[in-house]
Amino acid sequence: MAHAQLSPRNIPDRLQGRGARLLKSWEALLVVVAAAIFLGNSLASPYFLDPWNLSDATFNFTEKAMIAFAMALVIISGEIDLSVASIIALASTAMGYAVQLGLDTPALVAIGLGVGLVCGAVNGLLITGLGLPSIVVTIGTMSLFRGLSFIVLGDQAFTGYPESFAWFGQGYVWWVFSFEFTLFVLLAVVYGVLLHKTNFGRAVYAIGNNQTAALFSGVRVARVKFALFLMTGLMAGLASICLTSRLGSTRPSIALGWELEVVTMVVLGGVSILGGSGTIPGIVLAALIMGMVTFGFGLLNVPGIVMSIFIGLLLISVIALPILWQRARRRLSQ
Amino acid sequence: MLQDTTTSRMKPAIALEGISKSFPGVRALSEVSLTLYPGSVTALIGENGAGKSTLVKILTGIYQPDSGVIRVGEAETAFPTALSAARAGVTAIHQETVLFDELSVAENIFLGHAPRNRLGLIDWKKLNADAAALLLRAGADFDPTIRLRDLGIARKHLVAIARALSVDARVVIMDEPTAALSHKEIHELYALIERLKADGKAILFISHKFDEIFRIADRYTVFRDGTMVGEGVIADVRHDDLVRMMVGRSVDSVYPKKEVGIGEPVLTVSGYRHPTEFEDISFQLRRGEILGFYGLVGAGRSEFMQSLIGITRPSAGAIRLDGEVLVIRSPAEAIRAGIVYVPEERGRQGAIIGMPIFQNVTLPSLSHTSRTGFLRLANEFALAREYTSRLDLRAASLDQDVGTLSGGNQQKVVIAKWLATKPKVIILDEPTKGIDIGSKAAVHAFMSELAAQGLSVIMVSSEIPEIMGMSDRVIVMREGRIAGRFERSELTAEKLVRAAAGIEAQPEGRAA
């Protein structure tokens, strides 16, 4: 093949316009699903479209979504953090203990966030410092953190949270918009910018696609990953404040099983469990979908555990369908 | 070396006729033919990118040819799977043997066809005994119950050969088998090959070391740019004939070296050492110079380079760049200092597959295109555009996934990435490995261009023509240490080979 080149080749930046790229994305599929569920819910129950009911519905997902944003980044980078629910428990236990000592709301908030950060740091050190696989480490810390809560509380509960503390989980910022929902929107924006518009976010994608090449390219892999685990810890702490405030009490079994729901939300949101791809808008849509499903089923008086069957099926189908679709397309084109 | 006059009357063990294979953008093989005879060694010769590894993959059933015929014995056949090729008696021994480190040697030999007892369970006693016998036939005498992981590469080769014997292979493909072997081990391998020949196996021996080829091969086949350009009996050719067939044009045009004024030392490395990988590495690199690093695979060159840029920690050593003392603890620091490394393993260490071309190009330079920490796509596209056009990249758009590009174009993206950081020193580790001739020449032209612009280039290469064609000076490494330093004017292929392999000078005139 002749190689002579007289003028510089002009390679276009992009072939597809923004609109085309958006339409073909996973997020577009989620919008369709979300719209379908919204429609289904409105038709199934007359209570669904009431603004205050919808506002109540948001409590089904806001706390999990906060963690899901941070978890999404962790999974995109190729790791996982299964200890998030246990961090909620430990942070809540610490706050409850502080209440028994007579500390007031600002201190409680500081403690909740602080414990979250420390737990995140523990995870981060074990994973980036010692190079241990995140799945096993966080299974370990999952037991350890919640185990510590059990040691402190046994089968008792902490109550007696100050009144001002209740605002986080039960208060409203304006009209129907609760503090939690507002926080959710804010965090969606913050994480959206962080992941999609900053150098840090680019580094996260690079690490998830090819950690070795990212390292060779000057990305500070260990630092980035450590920061990611700190963030999930912090978000778990924040979620713990909201949840504890909403429930008004702390038991060691608080948020039991939530880590799986958060992972489900992340994967449903289009983040590949293998790392390297996914978006924040996808997580937002997944959170809305899961929230609506939970709320809708709740209105129909379906027990939570049956709902989780639906979520489990949703998770598997959502991953399976694109694969099956691709195979069918390939077979048709042959 | 055997006189081989009988093969033309023998029935071939396996024959490939008119084989073609294309990949997107690259025609890897065009109508090639290859015939292997039992009890005979055929050398397959060609530069990187000539199509050798594609052919091996077709022989072992990993790729399917687009057209052409495969004959085993007389019958026309096909290898739709790796397993079918294995069943037909084709086995391959690669540089990195494809076996199971955590299983025992004996199990590696018999995996998939272990002897069973009457209950259908694996008969370990027989397995170990049979394995020991096969190892003896392969010229090895170590315990077959040890874990494969505990063996060195030479012995792993022997295990692979024992496996080939266990499946009664009729065709044994050896792909650069001596790359990581010591002098003594190489001679043991030659003896083994003689034994395999006596056993009636047909051997395909892929190598770029002419002394080996002339020592062990009976026949030869030369590939160039995906076509077969010559074949015959080794006894009938000389070195130069083979080189001419391989390269097909004068060395100069493939290795376009500009005359560049070489300046003052820019990089001084003293006493670099690592506990297990290398020691006593000291040299200087001058402005505008191309310094070649030659050596066998496993000599420690890449390991040293990676230590230089901060991937691994040296146990001792100092660097001065432009007079300033540098301490490099991470690739980020190396990049900031102006020393960049284009890695050997493009897919694993160089290109981030899954990300678009422009993002690959801008990754080390994000702190420049996006000073505030917030991405500025316009700047990124501009940077990517500039450097990809300088390297004449062929792609549909800069937004395209870098994984969809051909090997040569991926390499251009990787090099563009590093040039975009405006380095002072650029280290290229096997820069043209596995890419087509066209892109190869482009990379070389570009290297010269860089040197002319005042960059300093270190080129790690295992290809003699490339080293000799492009370097101003050559440093040869062997077993982790520097084994020779040569100026361009005194370079000969023989000196390089001797220094790299640590062999004594041979008497002249043994080539034919």
Next chain:
Amino acid sequence: MTAKLLKNREILLVMAIMVLLAVIALRFPGFVAPANLARVYNDTSILIILALGQMAVILTRCIDLSMAANLALCGMVAAMLNTAFPGLPIPLVIVAVMALGGLLGMANGTLVWKIDIPPIVVTLGTLTIYRGLIFLLTDGKWINAHEMSDAFKALPRQDLAGVPVLSWLSLVMIAVMFVVMGRTPLGRAFYAVGGNPHAAVYTGIDVGRTRFFAYCLSGALAGLSGYLWVSRYAVAYVDIAAGFELDIIAACVIGGISIAGGIGSVAGAVLGALFLGVIKNALPVINISPFAQMAISGTVIIIAVAVNVRAERRKGRVILKKAEAA
């Protein structure tokens, strides 16, 4: 020689368990009386059986987070069978739920093999589906001891030559897995697939199918454990064995089974389970609240994986000749 022995994971575990027992015996010599040790073994039998199943799956570079849910569903079905047909011989019930468990495992295996969904996603999904199915089957109702037939409850406790049937079953399973892993092509394929899936293809091993069989095996063992659990504790409800999947994975990790696949042994899985079993049974004796068990498990997992990774880490490329001897 000693150094090599010390590096052997199984020997280390045996020593660790010995040390643990010795420390406990200092305060409570009664703990290490043979009768008590037998009791501890009996108590750990279910975990051993489950760890054997999980081991097969992890060896192939997969994971099965749905084992506890599988166990719970099969246990409930066993109890339901028993309350509906009290005359049904218990061995038949066992076979039935093992088959059910195998089917549930097959579902996992099929999704991993045929549709190529990552194992963690598959088993995360099936874990909630299987648990939810229990609710659907029973509408949340429990099956209590008085509803189960005597034969149903008695079988694991039955004494055969001084050893309860429960212990016998786990011993039999250990022996079976020993043979499967060590003497059958399928067992060796587990190791090959996890060790080097690309190379495994060349030797004629179907990677997906091997993983499928690993899941069938773990499912069947979960089914068996389901019967054993509900009969031993004489109760069946939606939440039994909640969180137990962590213990199972912990046992494997402690036993030296690498999460990266290809490394691990039957002895390791058994010893890992025993290690956890000893701790669990010792806690009440040394007066540590049973609530501490979770935290201790967690710590042990972290230490175990750190040890695992250090052992697996290669020496690093050795190029200098003099470094080779080191």
